[in-house]
Amino acid sequence: MSVGVLFTQGLVTGEPRRVLAEILEQAEVADRAGFAAALTTEHKYSDEYFGSPLPLSFAIAARTERVRVGTAIAIAPLYNPIELAQDAAMLDQLSGGRAWLGLGAGYMPVDYSTVGVPWEDRARRFDETVRILRAAHGAERFSFAGDLYSFDDVAVIPRPVAADGIPLHLAAWTPGGLRRAGRLGDGWITNALMSLPTMTAMADTYRAAAADAGRSPHVTAVRFCWPYTSREAALEKFGDTALAMARTLFDYGAITDLPGVGSSAEITLEEFVRDRFVFGTPDECVETIRRFSDDAGVDDFLMVFRYPTGPHHAAVVEAMELFAGEVMPHVSAPAVPA
Template identity: 75%
Template sequence: MGFGVLFTQGLVTGPPHQTLQEILAQAEAADRLGFDAALTTEHKYSDEYFGSPVPLSFAIAARTQRVRVGTAIAISPLYNPVELAQDVATLDQLSGGRAWLGVGAGYLPVDYTTVGVPWEERATRFDESARILRSAWTEERFSFRGEVYAFDDVSVIPRPLQDGGVPLHLAAWSPGGLRRAGRLGDGWITNALMSLDTMRGMADTYRAAAREAGRTPHVTSIRFCWPSHDRERAEAEFGATALAMARTLFDYGAITDLPGVTSADQITLAEFVRDRFVFGTPEECAQTIRRFTDEVGVDDFLLVFRYPTGPSHESVLAAMELFAAEVAPAVAAAPVA
């Protein structure tokens, strides 16, 4: 099992230059502390997210030595797939074979209108992009003709350093998307706020599709995370910012499994701590992680320590240190269920 760090900070955290420098410092800390990845994400039109995850991944690669670098996720229908394949192959070469690409179709129409891509084409573009990326990284030259994209006798230069190309993981929440992840991806990425029960059902659908396609399933779960020896202090540092993020994502339409909740102001921290957040003392965090591994079969976790409105950079570094020193070892020491 691996633990990576996922960066979600955007413009509302502070001046962009300062925020980006803090992301790079947190990536360096992840590298030093033994985390397995330092990944980026995006929306194209949002104060909460930066919109250029691949360029940011290049900067992270230049400042680190061992962590995986890349995205979780890039909204692949918004990119020319051959250019995306080239950029990520270059990232793989630059980083010494550490690139990792997570892609998704997105869920906000404004991401599409911002760059002039038709919202109604998202599923087709997502499917075709995944197939093109795979061909671009594994074939010397390839041609493709689909409903949206057409390429004749093209080659991606440079090719990725990793044999077989860059690992390609697909985010999905719908039955069709889960089957696509099983058919085309090296793994499935959950969203950050689905409950344990929701994740279990989706994982079953994804794994069945992966096995039918002859692929080995791999589940990567994104989780908000905040360990602390002092629960009251944890709630003070983490509670308001994480709850604000949960409510924002509910308004975006990214949380659909809260029965009876009709407005964001009805969401409580207690509900999310129960089976969505990794929160509390190191042992409580380890217990939550074990639940997701034992009951869902999660293979890897991408942890979000900082949100668009906080906590502070210094608090995030301290939380990462505590996770690496006490939570990860406690999970590793637990007997296999």
């Protein structure tokens, strides 16, 4: 099992140049402390998230030496697939083979309308984009004929470092998306706030699809995380921002497994601490991680230590270092340089 870090900041965090500098510093902390990855995400129209995950990944790659760099996730249907293949391969070359590409279809129509891509054919566009990336990274030249895209005898330059291309992990939480992840992906990425029982059921669906496709399954769980030595201080630094983020994601439509909850105002922090967050003393964090591993078969984790609204940078660095020093030695295999 490995543990990486995922960055989810945007304009509401603060002045963009300062926030981006803090992300790069946190990526350096992750690199030094032994985390396996320092990845980015996106929405195209949101104050809570920056909308250019690959350029930020290039900056992270330039400031780090060991961690995997890339996305979890980029909204694949919003990109020209050849340009996405080229940018990912360039990231892989510049980072010395450390690129890791998490892709999703997205769940907010405004992301699509912002860049002028039809919402209605997103599943088909996602499917074809993943297949094109496989072809582009796996051969010196390739052709492709689909319903939406057609390419004849084209090449992606440069190609990735490894002959078999860059790992492609697919996010999903619908039956069709889970089947797609099993059929086309190197792994499945959960969303950040699904409950443990929901994750377990979806993991079973995904693994069955991977088995049908002859692929080895791999589950990567995204979790909001806050280790602490003082519960009172943790609730002060983490509690309000965590609850605000959970309510925001509920309003976005990203949380669908809260039976009986009709509005975001009804959500409580206790609900999420119980089986959605990795929150507590180092020993409690270890127990939670092992429970997700045992029950849902999680192979790797991506931890979110900072929401768009906080905690502040110094507290995040402190939490990352506490987690690396007192949690990871009990749950994580030693990271291997790319």
